[in-house]
Amino acid sequence: MALREILTAPDPRLTVACAKVVSVDDEIRALMDDMLETMYDAPGIGLAAIQVGVHKRVIVVDVAGEGEEPQPLKMANPEILDDHGQLSIYQEGCLSVPDIYEEVERPAACVVGYLDEHNQPQTLKAEGLLATCIQHEIDHLNGILFIDHLSKLKKSMAVKKLTKRKKLQAAS
Numbered sequence: 001m002a003l004r005e006i007l008t009a010p011d012p013r014l015t016v017a018c019a020k021v022v023s024v025d026d027e028i029r030a031l032m033d034d035m036l037e038t039m040y041d042a043p044g045i046g047l048a049a050i051q052v053g054v055h056k057r058v059i060v061v062d063v064a065g066e067g068e069e070p071q072p073l074k075m076a077n078p079e080i081l082d083d084h085g086q087l088s089i090y091q092e093g094c095l096s097v098p099d100i101y102e103e104v105e106r107p108a109a110c111v112v113g114y115l116d117e118h119n120q121p122q123t124l125k126a127e128g129l130l131a132t133c134i135q136h137e138i139d140h141l142n143g144i145l146f147i148d149h150l151s152k153l154k155k156s157m158a159v160k161k162l163t164k165r166k167k168l169q170a171a172s
């Protein structure tokens, strides 16, 4: 296992639609393990392969709180099969959008279909934070960041802040 570098916005590599995984093989399993390690190290509760520069439909998620048993989920080709009519609002952040936290409205619950690490099809009913997190990660696979859900004004403020942050980092 190895830590991978997390890309941060603005970066054109984060705005690409990712390709489906043909089969979950050793290479994808190694990627999933690296992604989990990178996510726990950050720390974060979700990570999509695109965030480490791999344009494949792979995500990892663990929304267990501090002191709770880890509940790692590894998903290839995750897809929302159904969502609840009801919406909920969470304050979201993202490892690729450092230091920005904004409220985003999404379906409060969803059913997600995916391939697990053994290449077996699974479905999972998710609600609350887990549902939000999975939807946020699936957005990444379509090149969408949570700031894309904000108003034009809020988004342009966020992009300005991120661009400034990058310039400062490049200069230091």
Ligand code: NI
Pocket (backbone or CB within 6 Å): 093, 094, 095, 096, 136, 137, 140
């Ligand atoms: Ni994210």
